[in-house]
Amino acid sequence: MTSLQPIRSSERVQSVRTIVPVILCGGSGSRLWPVSRKDFAKQHVPMLGGASPFQRTLARLDPAIFARPIVVSAAPARFLVADQAKEAGVEIDIALEPQGRDTLAAVTLAACLAARRDPDAIVMVMPSDHLIPDAAAFGRSASAAARLAQQGHIVVLGIPPTGPSTAYGYIAPGAPLDDAGGHAVDRFVEKPDAGRAARLIDEGCLWNAGMFCFRASAGLAEIEEHASRTLAAVQRAIEEATDDLGAMKLGKSFETVTKISFDHAVMERTQRAAVVAAEFGWSDIGDWKAVWQESPRDAKGVAAEGRVHAKDVTNSYLRSDGRLLCVLGVDGLAVVDTADAILVAPIERAQEVKGLVTELEAQKLPEATTPARVHRPWGWYQTMDLGERFRVKRIVVLPGKKLSLQKHHHRAEHWVCVRGTAEVVRDDETIILRENESIYLPLGCMHRLQNPGRIPVEIVEVQTGAYLEEDDIVRVEDDFGRL
Amino acid sequence: MTSLQPIRSSERVQSVRTIVPVILCGGSGSRLWPVSRKDFAKQHVPMLGGASPFQRTLARLDPAIFARPIVVSAAPARFLVADQAKEAGVEIDIALEPQGRDTLAAVTLAACLAARRDPDAIVMVMPSDHLIPDAAAFGRSASAAARLAQQGHIVVLGIPPTGPSTAYGYIAPGAPLDDAGGHAVDRFVEKPDAGRAARLIDEGCLWNAGMFCFRASAGLAEIEEHASRTLAAVQRAIEEATDDLGAMKLGKSFETVTKISFDHAVMERTQRAAVVAAEFGWSDIGDWKAVWQESPRDAKGVAAEGRVHAKDVTNSYLRSDGRLLCVLGVDGLAVVDTADAILVAPIERAQEVKGLVTELEAQKLPEATTPARVHRPWGWYQTMDLGERFRVKRIVVLPGKKLSLQKHHHRAEHWVCVRGTAEVVRDDETIILRENESIYLPLGCMHRLQNPGRIPVEIVEVQTGAYLEEDDIVRVEDDFGRL
Numbered sequence: 001m002t003s004l005q006p007i008r009s010s011e012r013v014q015s016v017r018t019i020v021p022v023i024l025c026g027g028s029g030s031r032l033w034p035v036s037r038k039d040f041a042k043q044h045v046p047m048l049g050g051a052s053p054f055q056r057t058l059a060r061l062d063p064a065i066f067a068r069p070i071v072v073s074a075a076p077a078r079f080l081v082a083d084q085a086k087e088a089g090v091e092i093d094i095a096l097e098p099q100g101r102d103t104l105a106a107v108t109l110a111a112c113l114a115a116r117r118d119p120d121a122i123v124m125v126m127p128s129d130h131l132i133p134d135a136a137a138f139g140r141s142a143s144a145a146a147r148l149a150q151q152g153h154i155v156v157l158g159i160p161p162t163g164p165s166t167a168y169g170y171i172a173p174g175a176p177l178d179d180a181g182g183h184a185v186d187r188f189v190e191k192p193d194a195g196r197a198a199r200l201i202d203e204g205c206l207w208n209a210g211m212f213c214f215r216a217s218a219g220l221a222e223i224e225e226h227a228s229r230t231l232a233a234v235q236r237a238i239e240e241a242t243d244d245l246g247a248m249k250l251g252k253s254f255e256t257v258t259k260i261s262f263d264h265a266v267m268e269r270t271q272r273a274a275v276v277a278a279e280f281g282w283s284d285i286g287d288w289k290a291v292w293q294e295s296p297r298d299a300k301g302v303a304a305e306g307r308v309h310a311k312d313v314t315n316s317y318l319r320s321d322g323r324l325l326c327v328l329g330v331d332g333l334a335v336v337d338t339a340d341a342i343l344v345a346p347i348e349r350a351q352e353v354k355g356l357v358t359e360l361e362a363q364k365l366p367e368a369t370t371p372a373r374v375h376r377p378w379g380w381y382q383t384m385d386l387g388e389r390f391r392v393k394r395i396v397v398l399p400g401k402k403l404s405l406q407k408h409h410h411r412a413e414h415w416v417c418v419r420g421t422a423e424v425v426r427d428d429e430t431i432i433l434r435e436n437e438s439i440y441l442p443l444g445c446m447h448r449l450q451n452p453g454r455i456p457v458e459i460v461e462v463q464t465g466a467y468l469e470e471d472d473i474v475r476v477e478d479d480f481g482r483l
Numbered sequence: 484m485t486s487l488q489p490i491r492s493s494e495r496v497q498s499v500r501t502i503v504p505v506i507l508c509g510g511s512g513s514r515l516w517p518v519s520r521k522d523f524a525k526q527h528v529p530m531l532g533g534a535s536p537f538q539r540t541l542a543r544l545d546p547a548i549f550a551r552p553i554v555v556s557a558a559p560a561r562f563l564v565a566d567q568a569k570e571a572g573v574e575i576d577i578a579l580e581p582q583g584r585d586t587l588a589a590v591t592l593a594a595c596l597a598a599r600r601d602p603d604a605i606v607m608v609m610p611s612d613h614l615i616p617d618a619a620a621f622g623r624s625a626s627a628a629a630r631l632a633q634q635g636h637i638v639v640l641g642i643p644p645t646g647p648s649t650a651y652g653y654i655a656p657g658a659p660l661d662d663a664g665g666h667a668v669d670r671f672v673e674k675p676d677a678g679r680a681a682r683l684i685d686e687g688c689l690w691n692a693g694m695f696c697f698r699a700s701a702g703l704a705e706i707e708e709h710a711s712r713t714l715a716a717v718q719r720a721i722e723e724a725t726d727d728l729g730a731m732k733l734g735k736s737f738e739t740v741t742k743i744s745f746d747h748a749v750m751e752r753t754q755r756a757a758v759v760a761a762e763f764g765w766s767d768i769g770d771w772k773a774v775w776q777e778s779p780r781d782a783k784g785v786a787a788e789g790r791v792h793a794k795d796v797t798n799s800y801l802r803s804d805g806r807l808l809c810v811l812g813v814d815g816l817a818v819v820d821t822a823d824a825i826l827v828a829p830i831e832r833a834q835e836v837k838g839l840v841t842e843l844e845a846q847k848l849p850e851a852t853t854p855a856r857v858h859r860p861w862g863w864y865q866t867m868d869l870g871e872r873f874r875v876k877r878i879v880v881l882p883g884k885k886l887s888l889q890k891h892h893h894r895a896e897h898w899v900c901v902r903g904t905a906e907v908v909r910d911d912e913t914i915i916l917r918e919n920e921s922i923y924l925p926l927g928c929m930h931r932l933q934n935p936g937r938i939p940v941e942i943v944e945v946q947t948g949a950y951l952e953e954d955d956i957v958r959v960e961d962d963f964g965r966l
Contacts (some may be wrong), residue, residue: 014841034809092532148527152916159505204881227838259658290599309839309842309843309846309848311835311839311842320825322826323822323823323824324517324823324825324843324848324850325824325825325827326517326823326824326825326826326827326839326843327827327828328826328827328828328829328832328835328836328839329727329828329829329832330816330827330828330829330833333813333827335825335827337820337825339806339808340807340824341806341809342803342806342807342808342809342818342820343809343810343811344808344809344810344811344816344818344827345810345811345812345814346811346812346813346814347510347811352794352811352812354811355794356792356794356811359792360792360796360807360809363792363794365807367807384867384868384875385868385875385877385943387877387901387902387941388900388902389901389902390899390901390941390943392867392868392875392877392943394868394870412919414897414899414921415949416897416945418805418870418872418873418945418947419870419871419872419873435947436895436947438897438921438923438945440921458873460868460871460873460875462899462901462921462943462945463900464899464918
């Protein structure tokens with residue numbers, strides 16, 4: 001990862017400039033609970049038998065059309081973003097928002113950063129958590145939007161509706177523009193009820209999927225006109241930005257930015273709005289119904305992932321992360337099993353899962369927001385057993401990474417290395433821990449776990465003590481700024 | 484536990500003899516899968532917020548009315564039977580069937596064993612997996628049955644039906660007998676369809692719950708008349724019986740006994756059949772619907788056990804063994820979550836779970852028959868994590884118990900003691916393993932784990948190796964006859 005760089009001069013000579021993709025990575029996707037949680041959100045969850053939506057978004061960007069992506073991420077997810085991009089083999093720039101501030105802030109940030117590469121850069125803003133299987137069709141639509149953007153339009157991609165959804169805003173196209181395929185925007189319509197949605201579709205309206213394309217300078221001019229305070233605050237936050245382990249972390253002025261969507265603040269007010277109808281198939285995989293629709297289904301409409309035994313079941317989504325899930329005699333049900341939580345709900349009520357998760361959060365249940373597998377900058381851990389005075393974790397340390405130098409006041413730890421070779425610091429010693437070797441870390445000792453090798457290290461950790469929570473940790477040194 | 488003994492002479496002076504209870508403990512209860520499994524069957528599963536049905540059956544036996552129970556168990560469950568009786572504080576005699584041979588064999592065995600105590604002993608045969616909350620009412624009904632039995636009748640307890648169930652056989656009472664409350668049996672009716680069941684109830688029929696009462700000598704005479712070969716085979720199996728760690732294990736002649744129910748073989752043919760209507764509330768907790776009916780329910784008909792969050796749910800049974808189970812917007816559903824398997828089915832189709840389990844067995848899925856927590860004569864173990872070349876188990880050893888002296892060809896083991904004090908034999912050493920201490924058992928070493936103390940020992944075991952299944956074990960010495 002390098003920090004944000006100007007676009008390379010070779011990219012400037014093309015007739016349509018390469019497009020600077022800006023990927024917004026801030027959502028939490030709580031409608032896909034329990035698989036998606038605030039601390040491991042939908043865009044990062046491997047799904048539909050493959051990569052995460054974020055990784056699919058990166059993979060979709062044909063280098064002949066798109067420049068190096070800028071990813072706008074919430075600060076806590078930054079290591080996930082970096083690791084998943086690395087895994088996908090795509091180099092990215094990362095801009096970290098200290099707080100989520102809705103899409104006006106994120107798009108303004110994107111426009112500013114792209115303008116630093118080139119004031120006339122064509123920017124395309126896209127969510128990180130949508131499914132667009134046909135990358136070539138996506139590229140064609142993006143190029144069509146870019147041609148309009150080059151002329152100064154603020155372009156939104158409109159998705160041809162597949163049904164009278166009440167989950168999206170609608171775009172009413174107006175007069176055709178001179179360019180092939182583009183239209184002025186007649187008006188934006190808020191999420192309608194089902195009856196209104198059907199009428200909007202009859203009128204030729206399109207879904208608003210939050211994908212925008214504009215010339216950086218033109219976008220900034222519109223933001224200046226309609227949201228000048230936000231622009232100023234974002235510019236200040238960029239000036240205050242610091243390099244944070246290779247990512248750009250925005251400064252504290254970002255806090256002062258108003259929470260509002262780019263649609264409300266700019267798109268609905270600009271005179272330069274244009275719409276291009278998308279040529280590609282699209283899903284926001286926004287709830288379990290959408291996942292079910294995008295999944296392979298058998299003749300009875302059952303989509304099954306993992307160890308599932310279904311008998312006399314129809315039109316259902318059944319997913320297990322490991323346990324044997326047996327379902328008998330139901331219709332239209334979503335059953336989603338994870339290591340620490342299970343959801344059972346009718347597919348047609350999938351939108352209500354978000355409200356359910358809000359209830360769980362209000363009850364301060366950890367399963368509401370934190371997954372069983374906790375991702376850390378150095379890898380991940382998961383509690384596998386929890387007794388009265390002990391806890392067993394599986395810990396995976398990625399190659400080259402190390403945990404903080406730390407100690408605990410209330411627990412001792414036994415580590416058994418079950419894969420790879422670890423280097424362990426224990427007070428004044430440095431010990432190489434090979435596969436099938438163990439080490440004891442008495443209560444209060446200073447210790448550090450490191451993976452000096454080329455393959456992941458896996459450790460089984462047995463903690464013993466009267467208090468075994470994560471907050472019993474004193475960090476003395478850390479590679480990831482967590483002191 | 485002592486072996487089977489004659490009834491004490493002090494018991495003979497009562498006007499109604501004390502009753503010898505014979506508890507049949509052979510069922511598998513697969514309709515309550517995944518909580519009940521062949522290797523840890525319904526009668527042994529703690530449920531309804533308390534003890535197991537077997538333990539409740541023991542607790543129901545008022546010592547003023549009932550003598551020391553004889554428990555007829557399948558051989559593999561014998562340690563469970565003994566441990567649960569000990570936990571319930573009830574001394575029992577155990578007779579082990581080498582193979583399940585239906586109820587004629589078990590009742591014949593019971594009659595023979597009771598007759599060895601006293602030929603005129605009053606025997607009462609009862610299943611181990613039924614729920615009868617009112618022990619006093621049960622005692623009154625048993626005493627009424629015993630009075631008829633003393634006169635030579637073969638008495639069946641009839642349960643007043645609570646609805647037109649198709650799950651039970653029915654008993655049509657005939658002429659009243661001289662004694663208060665008893666009737667001759669007019670006829671037995673096989674499990675009817677729902678329409679017929681309603682008519683049977685109108686006619687005053689009762690459910691047959693498999694509870695029988697007879698004088699040992701009278702019962703044996705009827706069995707002799709209607710099933711003489713079974714009687715002879717069971718008598719031979721008793722002669723061949725061996726003492727097996729305090730239980731009576733029947734000999735190989737038991738194999739030759741025909742599989743048939745006591746109802747078909749004797750009750751439907753004897754001239755001495757009588758029926759007493761039960762005064763007590765009863766459930767066979769035969770499927771999840773019955774468990775739901777017997778459970779406390781909220782105003783919307785939802786019975787919840789464990790960590791359950793239900794929103795807009797009605798008439799459902801929701802059970803979690805630890806995970807957070809979230810259910811939204813369903814009616815009439817049973818959701819049962821265990822460590823390694825989940826069931827989702829409509830409550831009204833609860834009877835079909837048995838067929839589902841048969842399908843799982845046919846696919847040789849271990850979850851069909853073996854629970855995650857595997858009970859052993861010395862305690863239990865459970866796999867908590869399983870990786871590519873490692874397995875983590877929690878092992879609990881009961882006070883005074885020891886595992887076999889053993890070795891493995893394909894795995895090394897790390898043991899961390901997290902509770903109690905263990906004694907470990909490793910080749911020529913004997914090591915005391917205290918809380919928070921660990922020990923390494925290299926591949927091929929001879930080892931043994933023992934609990935010399937007064938509280939359970941808990942061990943976290945980390946196995947490493949290329950093959951980590953239970954059959955990689957060479958036992959050299961064992962307290963439980965498993966060489």
